Amino acid sequence: MTATSLVHTRAELASVLDLAQGEIAVVMTMGALHEGHRQLIREARKRSEFVLVTIFVNPLQFGPSEDFEKYPRTLEADMAACAAEGVSVVFAPGRDDVYPGGAPAITMHPGPLGEILEGASRPGHFSGMLTVVEKLLMLTRADVAYFGEKDFQQLALIRRMVADLELGVEIVGVPTVREPDGLALSSRNRYLSPDQRRAALALSRALREGAAQTDPEAVLAAAHKILAEEPDVRVDYLSLTGTDLGPAPDEGEARLLVAAKVGTTRLIDNVPLRLQKGA
Structure with a gap:
């Protein structure tokens, strides 16, 4: 098994993507990987030889009273999990690599679907989420991207964005992974x-x-x-x-x-x- 590479910058990412052969499959995460993330990777590996995992805690999708600062950051353990699952590359950028000009002046608007359920409780969350997903789809040159059904509204919005903007990326939803007692992994x-x-x-x-x-x-x-x-x-x-x-x-x-x-x-x-x- 080829060792999993870790890259942090856009230039490093572009260099490894230039060498990629075949379809590029992407699993986007904020790190702190658990069995649910690993299942996404396994589904991607069933189909694609080149699987890329992104790890980025996106500040745009956290509200002022939410847990951005205390959100777990466990890169060493995450790399071990990715290596065990046969991931080709992990892209773990810093904030300046994702938003080189600072907070973007133009972001994705989620429309009416982003104003209900989670959108009603977390104003701005889906705009921040869609903005980073679109950027990462483009930066990773994704052909197919895998997202969990636990975040079902997120999955629906990503599918709608990709279709409406004709991004040419296939979006695959993967059923929720649960603990033996039924608790959804998070x-x-x-x-x-x-x-x-x-x-x-x-x-x-x-x-x-x-x-x-x-x-x-x-x-x-x-x-x-x-x-x-x-x-x-x-x-x-x-x-x-x-x-x-x-x-x-x-x-x-x-x-x-x-x-x-x-x-x-x-x-x-x-x-x-x-x-x-x-x-």
Whole structure:
């Protein structure tokens, strides 16, 4: 297995990309890699010989009261994980490499889809996210990019941006990876105390109970009931939508999404389900 290269600058990245053969597959991360990230890499490796992982904690997508400064930065461990998964190159740029002119004057506007759910709770988040994703897609010369379905609204917005701007990159969604007890993997899980982690299981439990129903009203009622039984979970939203995050159909494929705070840690999760009104 070829050793995984680490590059930090645009010039170093361009040099290794000039030598790349075949399709370039990209997995974008903010580091603190866990099994969910590794699954993205494995999916990319199934198809592409050249897999590039980006590690960049993007300041544009953090609000003033969010955890940018304390977000975990574990480059040595991340490199070991990437090497174990056969990653070709890790691009870990500094802020000046991504934003050489300082904070950009022009950023991506997410439109109406970016104003609901996470967008309503985290103003500016999706603009910052889309801006860095577009920049990294161009810098990495990506042919295909892999994103997790845990951040389902993010995935939907990236797909829409790539289609609307005709960027010519294939976007692949990968199902959420969970702990054996059902908790969706997240870099923020490490902030939870043991008691908070137990409380956080109410999110995945509520989604499972909701997804076991087929009538739209029953879906939400079942999920709300589980969440209401856990006082340490402060729900931001629980929403049943279509697969495009529009209104949920009476029948057909849909998505159930939840966001909540447990202690000071904000968690999100979602599941696919199939609706059949009156069933």
